[in-house]
Amino acid sequence: MSKTPYQDLQSVDILSAHISGLQHSINKIEEILGMKKQSAANHPLNPVTDQEDPAARYRIYEGSIRNWLASPAPIVYRNGEEVPASEYVIQPAYGVITFHESQAPSDTITVDMEHIIAADQFSDSLPGLSPVLHFPSYWRTHCLNCAALATNVLIAANLFDAFPFPVTETTTYDAIAINVDTTSAAGTSARLGIYKDNGANFPGELLLDAGEVPTDAAGLQSTAIDLTLERGLYWLVRNSDDGPQISGINRENAISLGMDDSFVGAAAAAYRATYSYGALPASYPSSGTPLFRSSYASVWMRRA
Numbered sequence: 001m002s003k004t005p006y007q008d009l010q011s012v013d014i015l016s017a018h019i020s021g022l023q024h025s026i027n028k029i030e031e032i033l034g035m036k037k038q039s040a041a042n043h044p045l046n047p048v049t050d051q052e053d054p055a056a057r058y059r060i061y062e063g064s065i066r067n068w069l070a071s072p073a074p075i076v077y078r079n080g081e082e083v084p085a086s087e088y089v090i091q092p093a094y095g096v097i098t099f100h101e102s103q104a105p106s107d108t109i110t111v112d113m114e115h116i117i118a119a120d121q122f123s124d125s126l127p128g129l130s131p132v133l134h135f136p137s138y139w140r141t142h143c144l145n146c147a148a149l150a151t152n153v154l155i156a157a158n159l160f161d162a163f164p165f166p167v168t169e170t171t172t173y174d175a176i177a178i179n180v181d182t183t184s185a186a187g188t189s190a191r192l193g194i195y196k197d198n199g200a201n202f203p204g205e206l207l208l209d210a211g212e213v214p215t216d217a218a219g220l221q222s223t224a225i226d227l228t229l230e231r232g233l234y235w236l237v238r239n240s241d242d243g244p245q246i247s248g249i250n251r252e253n254a255i256s257l258g259m260d261d262s263f264v265g266a267a268a269a270a271y272r273a274t275y276s277y278g279a280l281p282a283s284y285p286s287s288g289t290p291l292f293r294s295s296y297a298s299v300w301m302r303r304a
Helices: 016-033
Strands: 035-047 060-063 075-078 088-091 096-099 109-120 149-154 159-167 171-182 189-197 203-214 219-229 232-240 245-250 270-274 289-291 295-297 300-303
Touching (some): 159 295, 203 232
Antiparallel strands (some): 075 109, 088 096, 159 270
16 A cells, blocks of 8 residues: 655644644545555656745755655656765655755756555445456457357347446547447448446436447448546447347346346346437437346447
């Protein structure tokens, strides 16, 4: 577990007790969250030169990255050469180094260090968003276990399906697709997109209308996107103007929405609304209801 190495300030510092109290509060929050860290090499430090006395300039150097860790100890360099620790005082929490003597204005000061980043272990353990592996250049859909695909899953025109797509870390995607096993009539297509969750495990606001892909040609039908999603729940959607048969996920491999009161058949794994084919609406239709099927005609996302 990583946390910022704050140190209590001395009584000679203005409002030292107040600042120290805030630091202790921040450390408590960091302990709860379990902050993550990252390494930075050759991070440039900028001199503070706004002092009236020229002799005081080029002594204090600060980085654009703050919240360094004290262990392992940061290593300071001057013009590419390591600086002896006896030449400066370092405050890792604040990302600041104070030299005992002024440095030459032409000197380049850098540091190698580890620092706290805006990510935490607590969020990784939140219910419903446990870590999901997704390797670059590979495709993923609404499955928990994609060990076996369903093929030739028949769909019909004007059926607007939405599939849950949890994102467990900030991720960039470069394509969205379906895989056509058996083609539909000439000139037909499917429209793909992404919706945000409305906070109640239901697709809400439109995030991306990715446009159309053909369904009158077999194989992977994809369209390029450039989309970065933050951690959260999203919904992949598909609508078509005819009835192709496409690859998808069997119900036992799909992310479940739950079982209805009948306790008969399988749990739902998507929402479906009847919606005339065309541009995607700004919000997913409230008429959408849970979809119970033995297999689902899935939408796929490729990680950049």
